[in-house]
Each structure stands twice: as structure tokens, then as C-alpha cells.
Amino acid sequence: MLIDCGEGTQIQLSKQNIRLGRIKTILISHLHGDHYFGLIGLLSTMHLFHRKQKLTIFAPPELEKILALQLKASETTLCYKLVFIPLLHDGLEEIQNEDQFTIQAFPLAHGIKCYGFLIKETPKQWRIDKDKLPENMLIQEIITLKSGENVSKEDGSIKYALEEYTFPPRPSRSYAYCSDTSYYEEIIPFIKHVDLLYHEATFADDMEERAALTLHSTASQAATLAKKAEVGKLLLGHYSTRYKDPTPLLDEAKTIFTETYLTYEGETIILNE
């Protein structure tokens, strides 16, 4: 999935050797240009590459008209199916449910409609302890153990106890992406305990007034939110161009939440395995 698609997204994707065919879902947080001006270019390139599989876009509703007009003006009929799903809801809502993960969206506080996204791995299976596996255990019995249940005999007594033959499932990882927003405590219950939180940090502390005025956040506010939501790690981004070097933002945030990191173009961040 791709979250937001500003100018230069195609260049970054190609630099990272990410094949466009691998992108199945695009989430657009809001319709300020720095979050979607790269989209029509990307969609056009997918068309030129003869994409076959469908592409799903979740975004504020106005984007559908914008894309339709852009495609109409260039007399382009996309060769692949584009499914557009408008984001209109309040509160936290599940918008996609795949085999391996779910995506939920929730409103942020940014003047125009703006959504944050929460991506959660679906619960994983219990892991069979291969050293203890009896040779005569049936496939169906293995499936039962993997689903987290004891295997019972016909009389109801336990044949294979779950704890004896399995290890608990690996934890399901979660990631929350909070693009442009002012400090907004309403989202804390939605992002509580996520492993990784990306939160915008446009300004340093001395610009707090400007942050409130422009409906953006300071790095300290992002860190406060991360602390209150008890997340694992906090990533900062969306720095104002006034900061040639965003290190002061990191320093301020770290006084509140030590597990804070800056993000840079092209960086790969690995969530705990």
C-alpha cells in the first residue's frame, strides 16, 4: 500500500526499486497538494505500463472528481480498474480487511477533512513445536492447535494440550500514520499501544502559536501524543522547510518521549520481526 502521494513519489519509488505493480491500495490523507499532487502521474504511468490488476484508492470524496477531470482532459481511459472509495466517516472505521492486515481510518484536526490511518496485522497462528510433534498427529489436529485450541478426544478429554505442542503466536504488529494535524488528543484511544507511530512535526517549540494557527503540530506535541498513547516508537516528519537540519525537532521531542526518530527520504524502517 502507498500512503499519500506527493510530487516526486514516482522518482522515490523507482530509486527504491519498488515495482508499481506491487501497489494495490493507495490511501490519501487529505487534499493539500503535498499529499496528492503526484497521484495522477503515478496512475498514468501504471496505465502506460499496461497494469492489469485493480487499484483501490481511499481518499476524501473530492478527489474522485479531480481525477475524472484530469483523465477526461487527456482523453485517457485507464486500462485497469480503478476503485475509488470516499472517506466520509467520523470516528474510527475499518476500511479494508485483507488476509494479512486491516486498515482503519480516523479523522485528524487539519481544517480541511484529513484522515489518519491505522494498519494492523491480523492475529497470527500458534506455532507448532516441531520437536514435539507426534508422527501420527492428523492434519486436522495440527490445524486445531494452530488456531489456538486443545485437541480433544471423543469423550471430551484432552488428547493434545495446546501449551505442550505449540509456541504462542508472534505478536501482530501495528502502524499508525498521522499526517497533517494540530495537536489532537481525540485520536489517543485509536492509536493506543501501536508499535510504530508516524506523526507530523512541522515546527519546533518556539513556533507553537504558528502550529496552532496553521493546524500543524510541533515535535513536542507529537512526542506528548506518543507518550500518552504509549506507543512503541515515534517517527517524525513533514518538517517545515525552515529547518535545513531537523535535529532540534528531535532534541525537543526526545525530552518528552525518548523512542523518537527522524525520518528521511528513502529510508527503510523495520518493525520488530
Ligand SMILES: [Zn+2]
Ligand atoms: Zn495539509
Ligand SMILES: [Zn+2]
Ligand atoms: Zn502537508
